[in-house]
Amino acid sequence: MVGGGQLARMTHEAGIPLGIRFKLLSDTPQDSAAQVAGEVVVGDYRDLETLRAFARGCDVITFDHEHVPTEHLRALEADGIPVRPGPDALVHAQDKGVMRARLTEIGAPCPRHRIVADPADVAAFAEEGDGFPVVLKTVRGGYDGKGVWVVRSEADAAEPFRAGVPVLAEEMVPFRRELAANIVRSPHGQAVAYPVVESRQVDGVCDTVIAPAPELSEELSGQAQELALRIADELGVVGHLAVELFETEDGRVLVNELAMRPHNSGHWTMDGAVTSQFANHVRAVLDLPLGDPRPRAPWTVMCNVLGGDYPDMYAAYLHCMARDPQLKIHMYGKDVKPGRKVGHVNTYGDDLDAVLERARHAAGYLRGTITE
Numbered sequence: 001m002v003g004g005g006q007l008a009r010m011t012h013e014a015g016i017p018l019g020i021r022f023k024l025l026s027d028t029p030q031d032s033a034a035q036v037a038g039e040v041v042v043g044d045y046r047d048l049e050t051l052r053a054f055a056r057g058c059d060v061i062t063f064d065h066e067h068v069p070t071e072h073l074r075a076l077e078a079d080g081i082p083v084r085p086g087p088d089a090l091v092h093a094q095d096k097g098v099m100r101a102r103l104t105e106i107g108a109p110c111p112r113h114r115i116v117a118d119p120a121d122v123a124a125f126a127e128e129g130d131g132f133p134v135v136l137k138t139v140r141g142g143y144d145g146k147g148v149w150v151v152r153s154e155a156d157a158a159e160p161f162r163a164g165v166p167v168l169a170e171e172m173v174p175f176r177r178e179l180a181a182n183i184v185r186s187p188h189g190q191a192v193a194y195p196v197v198e199s200r201q202v203d204g205v206c207d208t209v210i211a212p213a214p215e216l217s218e219e220l221s222g223q224a225q226e227l228a229l230r231i232a233d234e235l236g237v238v239g240h241l242a243v244e245l246f247e248t249e250d251g252r253v254l255v256n257e258l259a260m261r262p263h264n265s266g267h268w269t270m271d272g273a274v275t276s277q278f279a280n281h282v283r284a285v286l287d288l289p290l291g292d293p294r295p296r297a298p299w300t301v302m303c304n305v306l307g308g309d310y311p312d313m314y315a316a317y318l319h320c321m322a323r324d325p326q327l328k329i330h331m332y333g334k335d336v337k338p339g340r341k342v343g344h345v346n347t348y349g350d351d352l353d354a355v356l357e358r359a360r361h362a363a364g365y366l367r368g369t370i371t372e
Contacts, residue, residue: 001022001023001024001025001033001061001062001063001064002025002045002051002054002061002062002063002064002065002068003025003026003033003045003063003064003065003067004024004025004026004027004028004031004032004033004034004037004040004064005031005032005033005064005065005332006032006033006064006332006334006341007064007065007261007262007278008024008026008032008033008037008064009032009033009035009036009037009332009333010262010267010270010278010330011033011062011064011262011278011281011282012024012033012036012037013036013278014276014278014279014281014282015279015282018279018282018283018288020282020286021038021039022037022038022039023037023039023040023041023054023057023058024037024039024040024041025041025043025045025050025051025054026040026041026042026043027042027044027045028042029042032332032333032334033064035333036333041053041054045067045068046067046068046069046072048069048072048075051068051072051075051076052075052076052079055076055079055081058081059082059286060081060082060083060084060285060286061076061081061082061083061084062083062084062085062239062261062281062285063085063090063260063261064261064262065261066090066093066094066259066260066261067094067141068090070087070090070091070094071087073086073087073090074087084187084238084239084284084285085236085237085238085239085260086236086238088235088236089235089236089237089238089260090260092235092258092260093258093259093260093261094140095139095140096137096138096139096140096168096257097115097139097166097168098139099258100113100168102234102235103231103255106230106231106234108227108230108231108255109227109252109253109254109255110254110255111135111170111171111173111246111254111256112129112170112171113168113169113170113171114168114169115139115166115167115168115169116136116167116168116169118161119154119155119157119158119161120154121169122134122136122151122154122157122167122169123153123154123157125169126169129171130171132151132152132153133150133151133152133172134150134151134169134170134171134172135148135149135150135151135169135170135171135172136148136149136150136151136157136160136167136168136169136170137149137160137167137168137170138160138163138165138166138167138168139165139166139167139168140165141163141165146204147160147163148204150172173246173248173254174248174249175246175247175248175249175254176247176248176249177198177200177213177247178198178199178200178201178244178245178246178247178256179196179197179198179199179213179216179224179244179245179246179247179253180196180197180199180209180242180243180244180245180263180265180266181193181194181196181224181225181227181228181242181243181245182194182197182228182240182241182242182243182263182265182266182269182277183225183228183229183232183240183241183243184239184240184241184277184280184281184283184284184290184293185229185232185233185237185238185239185241185284186238186283186284186287186288186290187238187284187287188287189233190289190290191229191232191233191290192275192280192290192291192292192293193225193228193229193293194211194266194269194273194277194293195211195212195213195221195293195294195295196212196213196216196221196224196225196245197209197210197211197212197213197265197266197268198210198213198214198216199244199264199265205304205306205339205341206264206265206304207303207304208301208302208303208304208356208359208360209264209265209267209268209301209302209303210299210300210301210352210356211268211269211272211295211299211300211301211302212295212299214352216247217251220247220251220253223253224243224245224253227243227245227253227255228241228243231243231255231258237260238284238285239260239261239281239284239285240260240261240262240263240266240277240280240281240284241258241259241260242258242259242263242265242266243255243257243258244256244257244258244259244265261281262277262278262281263277264304264341264344267302267330267344267346268300268301268302268346269293270328270330270346271296271300271328271346271348272295272296272297272300272302272346272348273292273293273294273295273296273300274291274292274293274294274295274296275290275291275292275293279291280293296348297348297349297350298349298350298352299348299349299350299351299352299355300346300347300348300355301346301347301348301352301355301356301358301359302344302345302346302359303344303345303359303360303362303363304341304343304344304363305329305331305341305342305343305344305345305363305366305367306338306339306340306341306342306363306367307334307336307337307338307339307340307341307342307367308336308338308367308368308369309338309368313331313336313366316365316366316368317329317366319365320345320361320362320365320366323361323362324347324358324361324362326347326348326349327345327346327347327358327362328345328346328347329343329345329362329366330343330344330345330346331343343366344363345359345362345363345366346359347359347362
């Protein structure tokens with residue numbers, strides 16, 4: 001696996017029961033997954049020769065992020081190394097301009113969009129629709145709200161162009177809420193779909209995920225799952241695909257983003273599904289039969305644990321574990337810094353309000369925003 005973050009850490013954990021030997025290319029020995037994986041290579045994933053040396057002896061290469069240069073992945077494939085997802089699929093998660101063009105080509109519902117050249121072009125794009133505000137995104141490199149701007153005038157639109165990369169303009173969608181459809185697809189085309197979830201953001205960062213999405217009609221849920229499965233098939237995705245969606249006020253879904261790796265909106269599956277997204281990602285990239293994605297309980301809630309103002313969470317562990325013995329805490333081995341994702345908690349049960357309260361209390365107590 002290329003990348004040493006928490007997604008690699010949890011994927012490694014899922015591979016242990018299957019007896020899979022896991023090799024990691026990590027930026028530093030302190031990275032989340034590097035602390036637990038048996039074989040760790042420290043190196044720069046942007047360097048082709050480093051990638052080639054790392055790939056020797058591997059049965060398959062997969063990723064915990066989308067940032068490996070596309071041309072490097074093509075070089076690995078030319079060397080005979082299976083890369084999953086392959087570069088022809090992964091480029092749609094790497095480049096938002098490529099993604100939007102391809103999704104439009106296959107008829108997937110998207111916000112109005114186009115590549116813009118400068119602030120004056122942004123103003124023209126706004127004028128072509130409902131005016132400002134509009135959303136601007138750098139086509140590569142953004143995540144967790146980074147590389148995304150909501151601009152309300154031509155004068156506001158200068159900053160995104162300073163990065164020197166193409167900029168995508170999108171209409172500001174008046175959405176009801178954000179959803180995510182998570183699916184997993186294997187090389188021979190077997191695919192499974194998890195329940196569609198609601199994803200709640202705070203300051204551009206995922207805060208809470210509710211599985212399944214409350215009050216989502218069976219019809220719209222099915223449409224979202226079918227859309228995600230069709231995108232995976234059309235793009236040739238192998239492994240986990242998260243399709244982040246807007247649910248509009250008039251009852252439609254629009255594609256917001258794609259991620260071709262395990263995803264924050266699927267962390268609930270570690271404790272709330274028969275087979276987690278991580279286990280199914282491992283199965284898919286090795287072309288093993290996929291596991292059952294069905295939920296274990298009527299409701300599962302995931303809350304991210306963000307770093308707070310104090311680094312020692314041990315006392316908070318004691319409180320949370322004693323207060324809620326069914327609580328599942330997953331920590332990533334990261335240094336605690338304000339606002340940084342350092343772990344998540346999962347709760348599940350029959351009553352949504354109670355499950356939500358338990359998850360929010362635990363995440364808040366671990367962060368230090370709740371003290372009783």
